[in-house]
Each structure stands twice: as structure tokens, then as C-alpha cells.
Amino acid sequence: MYRYDEFDSQLVNERVEQFRRQVDRRLAGELSEDQFKPLRLMNGLYLQLHAYMLRINIPYGSLSSHQLRTLAHVARTYDRGYGHFTTRQNIQYNWIQLQQVPDALADLAAAEMHGIQSSGNCIRNVTADQYAGVAADELTDPRIYCEIIRQWSTLHPEFSFLPRKFKIAVTAAPTDRAAVQVHDIGLRMHRNAAGDPGFEVIVGGGQGRTPFIGKIIRDWLAPSDLLSYLEAILRVYNQDGRRDNLYKSRIKILVHQIGAEEFSRRVDAEWQAIRDSALQLPQAEIERIRRYFAGPEFAELADEPDLLRQQADADPQFAAWLKANKADHKMPGYAIANISLKSLNAPPGDMTARQMDAVADLADQYSFGEIRVNHRQNLVLPSVPQRDLNALYQRLAEQQLATANIGHTSDIVACPGLDYCSLANARSIPIAQEIHQRFENMDRLHDIGEVTINISGCMNACGHHHVGNIGILGVDKRGEEYYQFTLGGSSGTDAALGERTGRGFPAAETAPAVERVLRTYLDIRAADERFLDTYRRVGMAPFKEALYGAA
Amino acid sequence: MPKIVIANTLADGFVAFLRTDGTWSRDIVEGALATTDAEAEALLAEATQAAHENRVLDPYLIEVAANAAGNLRPIEYREYIRAFGPSVAIPA
Numbered sequence: 001m002y003r004y005d006e007f008d009s010q011l012v013n014e015r016v017e018q019f020r021r022q023v024d025r026r027l028a029g030e031l032s033e034d035q036f037k038p039l040r041l042m043n044g045l046y047l048q049l050h051a052y053m054l055r056i057n058i059p060y061g062s063l064s065s066h067q068l069r070t071l072a073h074v075a076r077t078y079d080r081g082y083g084h085f086t087t088r089q090n091i092q093y094n095w096i097q098l099q100q101v102p103d104a105l106a107d108l109a110a111a112e113m114h115g116i117q118s119s120g121n122c123i124r125n126v127t128a129d130q131y132a133g134v135a136a137d138e139l140t141d142p143r144i145y146c147e148i149i150r151q152w153s154t155l156h157p158e159f160s161f162l163p164r165k166f167k168i169a170v171t172a173a174p175t176d177r178a179a180v181q182v183h184d185i186g187l188r189m190h191r192n193a194a195g196d197p198g199f200e201v202i203v204g205g206g207q208g209r210t211p212f213i214g215k216i217i218r219d220w221l222a223p224s225d226l227l228s229y230l231e232a233i234l235r236v237y238n239q240d241g242r243r244d245n246l247y248k249s250r251i252k253i254l255v256h257q258i259g260a261e262e263f264s265r266r267v268d269a270e271w272q273a274i275r276d277s278a279l280q281l282p283q284a285e286i287e288r289i290r291r292y293f294a295g296p297e298f299a300e301l302a303d304e305p306d307l308l309r310q311q312a313d314a315d316p317q318f319a320a321w322l323k324a325n326k327a328d329h330k331m332p333g334y335a336i337a338n339i340s341l342k343s344l345n346a347p348p349g350d351m352t353a354r355q356m357d358a359v360a361d362l363a364d365q366y367s368f369g370e371i372r373v374n375h376r377q378n379l380v381l382p383s384v385p386q387r388d389l390n391a392l393y394q395r396l397a398e399q400q401l402a403t404a405n406i407g408h409t410s411d412i413v414a415c416p417g418l419d420y421c422s423l424a425n426a427r428s429i430p431i432a433q434e435i436h437q438r439f440e441n442m443d444r445l446h447d448i449g450e451v452t453i454n455i456s457g458c459m460n461a462c463g464h465h466h467v468g469n470i471g472i473l474g475v476d477k478r479g480e481e482y483y484q485f486t487l488g489g490s491s492g493t494d495a496a497l498g499e500r501t502g503r504g505f506p507a508a509e510t511a512p513a514v515e516r517v518l519r520t521y522l523d524i525r526a527a528d529e530r531f532l533d534t535y536r537r538v539g540m541a542p543f544k545e546a547l548y549g550a551a
Numbered sequence: 552m553p554k555i556v557i558a559n560t561l562a563d564g565f566v567a568f569l570r571t572d573g574t575w576s577r578d579i580v581e582g583a584l585a586t587t588d589a590e591a592e593a594l595l596a597e598a599t600q601a602a603h604e605n606r607v608l609d610p611y612l613i614e615v616a617a618n619a620a621g622n623l624r625p626i627e628y629r630e631y632i633r634a635f636g637p638s639v640a641i642p643a
Contacts, residue, residue, distance in 0.1 A: 029605040052564035082642040097563040346642045419637035429639045
């Protein structure tokens with residue numbers, strides 16, 4: 001993993017001490033809230049419905065066990081004993097006290113974490129494929145480029161006051177697990193005709209109230225040109241992006257309004273001027289960063305299909321967990337183990353300090369001390385020997401962390417909604433829990449198979465409802481919570497925006513409506529079809545009928 | 552409709568209600584109740600002064616009504632959640 005160098009440490013520590021003095025002045029009444037608000041937001045501190053909320057970056061979703069223990073420590077010492085993992089591979093604390101924030105930030109800084117650029121109109125945490133470095137299908141470790149982008153974008157003087165926030169995601173695998181098509185910039189590494197690795201550059205994807213799938217503005221970009229090209233994109237956006245209307249100021253609106261071709265022309269014009277500048281990435285620098293991500297020294301192991309089959313035959317619950325939560329590792333004898341943070345009784349993405357400590361211990365014991373956070377609010381132990389999977393599963397089960405539902409109906413992504421968020425119009429978490437309850441039965445869950453459900457409590461779409469196979473958007477209708485459905489969305493390789501079904505449902509009718517959609521799918525699916533495949537084959541009509549009755 | 556002032560206290564950020572003596576309580580039942588527009592205006596003026604003095608953040612009036620047990624409860628769901636916390640169990 002990347003370790004802070006002296007510049008990183010100095011920067012973060014100095015910022016903590018600066019913020020400490022700013023908090024002191026605020027508490028002493030020397031700064032008004034209007035004066036203080038931009039300062040706290042620059043350190044990831046929001047004010048939500050119940051209290052302050054602190055958002056901490058987890059760069060490209062990678063954590064060491066030591067860092068996860070630090071997150072547990074912060075939850076226990078400064079909050080109410082839990083944290084919430086978000087759809088951007090970050091963590092949020094919901095009950096942090098202003099007077100304690102500087103101490104919390106100092107503890108986090110000691111473990112190389114901070115909330116700088118986790119808010120505001122700047123380049124936010126760069127996200128990546130959660131299987132980076134261990135995926136059987138990847139070309140290279142995308143975190144190398146995420147880290148390069150992180151260093152370039154950290155306190156970048158030119159891009160600290162963009163028209164709006166800016167999110168970049170990177171993948172280097174043919175299967176997109178990083179949702180690169182719905183980010184401001186998505187980078188997908190692939191090989192060109194000559195066999196050289198480079199980036200497909202996708203711009204202007206996004207969700208919110210005006211969702212778009214991003215447009216490809218360059219098929220292949222040499223890694224050495226990465227920063228100059230990104231800088232050119234950001235310059236065009238910074239110059240030409242709208243600033244008159246909060247809802248029209250993301251890059252997606254600019255790309256949509258002037259068209260991808262014109263946008264790409266402006267980027268190229270800018271790029272020609274800076275491409276051979278100091279922004280050129282020398283191969284030696286790429287290799288230097290690559291060494292940080294060299295990965296652990298894997299043992300020479302053999303795949304264990306017989307052992308796993310035996311263990312699965314002996315324990316149907318373990319069999320279900322293996323089927324849903326295990327993914328292929330690049331090394332023989334190893335597996336990727338997904339840890340679902342979608343249990344029946346906790347809000348999606350929430351994790352107690354005790355669970356964090358337990359997972360940190362399990363990471364040390366079974367996965368070289370490494371943990372990943374994904375954009376579906378789950379965790380990953382990236383490198384577990386296959387022969388240890390059963391033991392790991394047992395230990396996870398003791399912590400209520402062994403739900404066998406990754407990619408299935410109850411693996412629901414949900415924003416905090418009106419239970420926590422001051423922007424929300426409706427609650428998300430209770431809807432997620434009610435759907436989860438209905439699909440608790442494992443046989444049924446696994447019979448339905450792969451389906452993604454995403455719930456947002458307002459148009460800002462933090463629950464990514466536009467790209468859920470089943471998307472649910474909470475709205476306020478004359479003081480009552482209503483939930484609108486979209487179908488057919490995807491954030492994966494086959495990214496698509498969901499299509500509105502029609503009128504919304506009151507809260508009590510929402511989970512039953514999800515059930516009707518899935519029953520319809522079970523009735524009409526062809527062999528091996530996922531929900532999304534069936535939807536794409538038959539379209540909206542049968543689902544609409546299931547939801548609203550025959551027309 | 553009777554009204555109460557809701558805000559967040561500065562140092563910890565937690566939700567608080569203005570008492571009749573000008574101090575702030577975590578508990579809505581201790582909140583000063585305004586039953587006329589003039590009383591509501593006076594309460595809000597006092598709370599706005601507290602915000603100017605950097606004791607609380609973002610004070611405003613919310614409508615309340617007594618429930619069957621005679622306890623005051625916010626009318627709007629959002630304010631109800633602010634007064635009583637998330638509607639879902641907190642992970643423990």
C-alpha cells in the first residue's frame with residue numbers, strides 16, 4: 001500500500017493544527033458560522049439533521065488493518081460506536097462533536113487519513129475497482145494511477161474552486177466494478193491495437209437530478225499523458241462550466257450542452273499547449289508508485305476445489321456464502337472474500353467499532369492486513385487462502401458479518417436518507433430493511449440471483465438509484481414519503497440509466513411493489529437470465545402491469 | 552398551531568430546544584411553547600440572538616401538537632426525526 005511521504009504527513013498534520021485553531025476561535029465566538037462553514041467543509045465536517053457529520057476519505061477504497069482499527073477507535077472515542085461506509089468508498093461519522101473534531105482528526109492523521117477534499121467544489125476522493133491488484137481479470141493495478149491522480153489533485157491551486165464537485169474513478173479490468181461511466185471522469189485502462197496499455201477517457205457521467213452516462217472523448221491515452229490530459233479537461237470545465245445554477249454546474253451539463261465532440265475539441269486545444277510540460281509522467285515515476293502497490297508475498301498455493309466442495313456440502317449456509325461472496329483471485333489457491341455490510345438489523349453500510357476491530361484482526365490473520373471498501377457499501381478481504389475461507393466465514397458469522405447476499409436482492413445500497421441527512425426528502429434505511437426482511441430466505445434470495453437495488457432519499461442520488469437494476473427514489477408528497485421506481489439501471493460494464501415506471505408508492509407499499517417486480521421476473525425469465533437481462537429482453541410492460549395492474 | 556424553537560448547539564452540534572429561561576434543552580418537552588404569533592416571534596428573536604452570540608446554529612420555529620398522551624410532538628416528520636433521532640435502530 002501507499003505510505004505517506006514526508007510531504008503528505010506534513011501537509012495533513014499542519015492542516016489538523018490549523019483547523020484546531022480555527023475550531024478554537026469558532027468555539028470562542030471569534031468566528032461566525034458563515035465565516036467558519038467553508039473552513040469546516042474543507043476538512044469534511046458537515047452539519048446534518050442531528051449533529052455534525054465528519055467524512056473521511058479512504059483513497060481508492062484501500063485500508064490497512066491499522067487504519068481500520070483507527071476508524072474503530074474514532075467511532076468508539078468520538079462518536080456513538082459506529083461508522084457509515086458510503087457509495088464513494090468513504091466513511092462518515094454521524095454524531096461527532098465540534099469540540100472533539102481536532103482530536104479525532106489528529107488520531108486519523110497519525111494513521112494517514114483525513115477529510116481534506118471530502119467536501120466542496122474540488123476534486124474528491126479518487127475511487128477504484130475494489131478488487132484492484134488482486135482481480136483475476138485486471139491489466140494492472142488501477143490504484144497506481146489513482147495515487148498519481150491523488151497527488152496531482154491534492155490542494156491543486158487551480159482546481160480548488162471548480163464550478164462544482166468533481167469525481168474521478170479508475171478501473172483497469174474489462175469488468176467495470178468502479179462505475180466509471182457515471183463519474184465526472186471515468187478512466188478505463190485497456191490495450192490498444194499495438195498491445196500497449198492506455199486509458200479510455202469517459203467524461204460527463206453522473207447522477208443527481210440530471211443523470212447521464214459519460215461520453216468517451218478519447219479511446220486511448222498513453223499513461224505518460226494522464227495528468228496533462230486530466231489537467232486539460234479540468235481547465236476546460238473550470239473555464240466553461242456553468243456557475244449560475246447549482247443544478248447545472250457539474251461537468252455533465254457542460255458536456256451535454258456543447259456536445260462531446262466540441263468538448264473534446266476544447267480539451268485537445270488546451271492539451272496541445274501543456275502536453276509536453278512538467279505534467280508528463282515519466283515511466284520511472286509510474287514505476288516508483290507501482291512499488292507501493294507491489295502487493296504481499298503470496299505463498300505458492302494450489303486451488304482447493306475439493307476441500308471447498310466438501311465444506312460447502314457439509315454446510316449449506318457456507319455454500320451460499322461461497323457462491324455469493326467469493327470472487328476469483330489472480331493467484332492460485334487464493335480468493336477474494338466480500339464482507340456484506342447488509343445484515344438484517346443494521347442500516348446499509350453501517351459497521352460497529354467492534355466489527356471494525358474484528359475485521360482488522362481477520363485481515364491480519366487471513367488477508368495480509370489489507371481491507372477494501374467498495375462503492376456498494378461493503379468491505380472486501382482481498383487475498384484469503386482458499387483453505388482458510390471456511391474459518392474466515394465462521395469468524396465473520398460470529399460478528400453478524402457473514403450475510404451471503406453480495407449482488408443479490410438484500411445487498412441494497414441506500415443513502416442515509418431522512419434518518420440522518422438534512423438534504424433528504426424521505427427515509428431510505430427503513431425501506432431497505434423492509435425489503436431485506438422480505439428476502440431474508442436464502443433459497444429464495446439465491447433463486448432470484450443477481451439484482452441490484454439502490455435507494456436514494458432525494459434527487460441528489462447518493463444511493464445511486466438511477467443505476468440500480470431496481471432504483472427507488474424517495475420524494476415528499478404533501479408531507480408524506482413516496483417512493484418512485486426506475487428499472488433497468490446498471491453501473492457496471494453495461495451501464496444504463498433506469499427508466500421511470502410511473503407514479504410512486506407510499507412507504508408501506510414499497511417493499512411489496514419490489515416483490516411484485518421480482519415475482520414477475522421469476523415468472524418470465526429465460527434460463528440463466530439475470531433480472532437485468534430479462535428487463536432488457538421484455539422491456540417495461542410486464543413490470544408496469546405488475547406494479548399498477550393491467551392498463 | 553403552537554410552536555417551539557429548534558436548533559443545534561454549537562460545541563457538540565446536537566439538536567436542542569429553547570427553554571423559557573433562554574437556555575437550551577435536548578428534550579422537546581422542556582421547550583418554550585409559543586401559542587400566539589407574537590410569542591413565536593419573541594422566541595425566534597431570542598434564539599436568533601443566541602445564534603449571533605455563537606451558542607447555537609440555525610434556529611427556527613417548528614409546529615408541534617400534543618399526542619394522545621398529551622406530549623408535544625413535531626408535526627412534520629423531518630422535525631420529529633430531529634427531535635427523537637433516527638427512526639431506525641442505531642448499530643450496537
